[in-house]
Amino acid sequence: MKIAVASGKGGTGKTMVAANLAFTLSRTCQVTLVDCDVEEPNLHLFFPSPVTVTDVNIAVPVIDEKTCDRCGMCGEFCQYGALTVLRDRVLFFPELCHSCGGCTLVCPKNAIHEVPKRIGAVTFATVLPHLNLITGYLDAGNPHAVPVIRAAKKMAENDNLVICDASPGTSCPVVETLENCDACILVTESTPFGRHDLALAVDVTERLGIPAGVVINRSDGQDQETLDFCANHDLDVMITIPFDRRIAAIQSKGDLLCRVRPEWQKTFCSLFDKCRTLAGGD
Amino acid sequence: MIRLAVISGKGGTGKTMISAALADLLPGTLVLADCDVDAANLALLLNPELISTEPFMGMKSAFIDPAVCTGCGECGMHCRFDAVHAEGDAYRVNPIRCEGCTVCVHVCPVKAITMQPRQTGEVMYSQTEWGHLVHACLVPGAGNSGLLVHAVKRMALDRDRDCDLFLIDGPPGTGCPLISTISGIDAVLIITEPSVSGLHDLKRVVAVCRQFRPRILVAINRFDLDESLTDTIRQWCAEENIPLVGKIPFDPAVIDSVRKGVPITRAGDSPAAQAIQILKTNLEQELTYHNNQR
Numbered sequence: 089m090k091i092a093v094a095s096g097k098g099g100t101g102k103t104m105v106a107a108n109l110a111f112t113l114s115r116t117c118q119v120t121l122v123d124c125d126v127e128e129p130n131l132h133l134f135f136p137s138p139v140t141v142t143d144v145n146i147a148v149p150v151i152d153e154k155t156c157d158r159c160g161m162c163g164e165f166c167q168y169g170a171l172t173v174l175r176d177r178v179l180f181f182p183e184l185c186h187s188c189g190g191c192t193l194v195c196p197k198n199a200i201h202e203v204p205k206r207i208g209a210v211t212f213a214t215v216l217p218h219l220n221l222i223t224g225y226l227d228a229g230n231p232h233a234v235p236v237i238r239a240a241k242k243m244a245e246n247d248n249l250v251i252c253d254a255s256p257g258t259s260c261p262v263v264e265t266l267e268n269c270d271a272c273i274l275v276t277e278s279t280p281f282g283r284h285d286l287a288l289a290v291d292v293t294e295r296l297g298i299p300a301g302v303v304i305n306r307s308d309g310q311d312q313e314t315l316d317f318c319a320n321h322d323l324d325v326m327i328t329i330p331f332d333r334r335i336a337a338i339q340s341k342g343d344l345l346c347r348v349r350p351e352w353q354k355t356f357c358s359l360f361d362k363c364r365t366l367a368g369g370d
Numbered sequence: 371m372i373r374l375a376v377i378s379g380k381g382g383t384g385k386t387m388i389s390a391a392l393a394d395l396l397p398g399t400l401v402l403a404d405c406d407v408d409a410a411n412l413a414l415l416l417n418p419e420l421i422s423t424e425p426f427m428g429m430k431s432a433f434i435d436p437a438v439c440t441g442c443g444e445c446g447m448h449c450r451f452d453a454v455h456a457e458g459d460a461y462r463v464n465p466i467r468c469e470g471c472t473v474c475v476h477v478c479p480v481k482a483i484t485m486q487p488r489q490t491g492e493v494m495y496s497q498t499e500w501g502h503l504v505h506a507c508l509v510p511g512a513g514n515s516g517l518l519v520h521a522v523k524r525m526a527l528d529r530d531r532d533c534d535l536f537l538i539d540g541p542p543g544t545g546c547p548l549i550s551t552i553s554g555i556d557a558v559l560i561i562t563e564p565s566v567s568g569l570h571d572l573k574r575v576v577a578v579c580r581q582f583r584p585r586i587l588v589a590i591n592r593f594d595l596d597e598s599l600t601d602t603i604r605q606w607c608a609e610e611n612i613p614l615v616g617k618i619p620f621d622p623a624v625i626d627s628v629r630k631g632v633p634i635t636r637a638g639d640s641p642a643a644q645a646i647q648i649l650k651t652n653l654e655q656e657l658t659y660h661n662n663q664r
Contacts, residue, residue, distance in 0.1 A: 096408075096409050097381065097382060097409055097411070098378075098380065098381010098382040098383075098409070098542040099380060099381040099382010099383060099542075100381075100382060103567065125543075126545075127542075127543035127544040127545045127548070127574075128379050128380055128381075128542065128543055128544060128567075128570075128571040128574060128575075130380075130566075130567040130570060130571070133566045133567060133570055165472070165476070167429065167470055167471055167472055168471075186469050186471060187450060188450055188451075188469065188471030188473050189448070189450055189473060190471055190472065190473045190476065193448070193473060193476060193477065194476060226544065226545060228544065228574065228577040228578045228581065229549070229577075229578050229581040230545075231516060231545050231546035231549050231550075232545070232546070233543075233545040233546070255542075255543060256381035256382070256409060256542050256543070257406075257408035257409055257515070257541070257542070257543070257547075258408040258409060258508065258510045258511060259407075259408040259508055259511070259512060259513060259514075259515040259547075260466075260511075260512075260513040260515070261545065262408075262511075263466055263511045263513075279625060279628045279629060280411075280414050280628055280629060280631065281386065281411045281414060281628060284409075284411060284414060285409040285411070288408070288409060288510050289510075291510040291511075292510045292511045295466075295510065295511050296511070308622070308625065310629075333595065336595055337595065337596060339565065340563075340564060340565035340566065340567075340568075340595060340596045340599060341565075341566065341596070341599075342565075342566035342567075
């Protein structure tokens with residue numbers, strides 16, 4: 089089973105929920121946690137461990153200046169403006185390249201071949217006896233998060249129980265994270281911002297056909313509007329975590345609520361049971 | 371015109387709350403943009419009145435005519451984005467995955483594939499008490515958020531280029547929307563929080579900003595939730611020569627103002643509002659300095 093943790097709005101506590109859920113479940117079964125927030129991955133901060141690193145590369149074109157006759161077809165084909173053909177040479181802007189391979193296909197002289205270019209990395213660590221952590225890192229200044237997310241998820245593709253921590257937002261990195269997941273936990277906070285972005289996130293899970301449930305985090309007791317929203321959208325509020333400076337302090341120091349206060353493990357076990365129900369399991 | 375973007379790296383550190391308060395406090399004429407296009411919230415604090423809406427067309431998307439498709443599969447074999455899948459006897463493009471590269475159009479032996487324009491969002495131009503606001507919505511799940519950020523910025527600069535200040539509420543992260551946000555910007559104000567995640571993400575977003583040319587400024591929100599980590603952040607900023615221009619305390623008045631839908635500086639006196647006054651003064655000094663250097 090694959091569970092995604094997403095939110096729309098940033099900073100609602102996705103990573104906190106993913107880390108505590110994985111920690112709790114790993115006491116009884118084998119779990120893989122995948123940090124798909126490759127722009128700002130944080131799960132590793134809660135599970136410091138030695139890692140093995142694998143580069144994530146995309147294929148980018150190299151033009152053989154001797155064979156190239158500057159016909160211009162590659163530049164015309166490229167939809168991203170990554171190739172500009174001048175009279176005496178071809179300029180390539182690697183940060184614009186999506187690695188579609190089109191330029192190599194259209195070149196009539198076969199003057200283009202592809203070489204790997206690093207855009208990020210995926211790290212693997214066994215952080216607890218039954219918990220593996222896979223983290224995707226996008227290199228600074230690189231815009232293409234999706235291939236790094238894909239590589240991180242691929243490393244976990246044969247694992248039985250996988251929890252994927254998504255980035256904030258609702259665009260392509262979130263879609264890439266959610267795809268093929270069996271259930272999605274949407275973490276929200278009871279503010280107009282939280283609800284506005286929850287509505288967007290629900291729209292994404294519905295479009296992808298992924299059953300979703302809600303976790304209300306940092307509740308100050310004024311949850312009625314969020315509860316109404318969830319009732320109207322047929323979303324189960326699976327657990328509610330109160331605002332508590334002590335909980336915030338545990339999290340801000342990089343520790344885990346369920347480790348420091350084991351009584352919380354019961355809550356996260358019930359969250360898992362509800363995810364299983366969402367996914368249609370027993 | 372000074373161009374200032376409020377960004378954060380980590381999500382949920384208070385970019386929007388602080389952007390709205392700065393819009394309320396900073397002097398001079400102002401144009402605002404919400405560049406967090408996949409979860410835009412600034413409008414929820416500024417009570418905007420919509421003036422006009424323009425469709426946003428992302429990259430075109432491939433469409434396979436099932437009547438022409440012979441099911442040979444060449445398109446699927448060449449698609450690097452896993453966007454083409456067999457459906458019965460023909461193939462079909464998943465528009466969410468399609469990046470518009472046109473490789474499938476090129477390889478299809480029977481010319482069954484065409485590129486179709488696709489509206490993936492809207493750019494909105496609104497009036498607020500503080501100036502014009504350009505904001506957007508992206509069809510949930512759509513790509514091209516970096517392009518939409520570009521469209522939002524361009525509308526603001528085209529229509530309100532004579533303003534003294536261009537204030538942007540930016541996206542979290544370090545990828546395509548963030549890079550699109552900070553390109554051509556004079557200064558970024560990075561909002562962080564005293565947590566291991568906040569500090570880690572601050573370092574990453576600073577590394578990205580340094581590849582461009584904005585002046586980098588930092589403010590710490592909810593600084594009193596962990597004073598020792600606040601101190602660590604302060605030290606790190608000093609070592610990196612990054613001015614720390616503000617420290618805002620944790621204050622329930624902030625949530626109340628968000629629930630009321632007004633900038634915190636319009637919700638009565640509060641510790642957070644006072645701290646943002648100081649932030650505004652420091653920021654003005656830094657920006658004036660920056661402007662004089664040019």
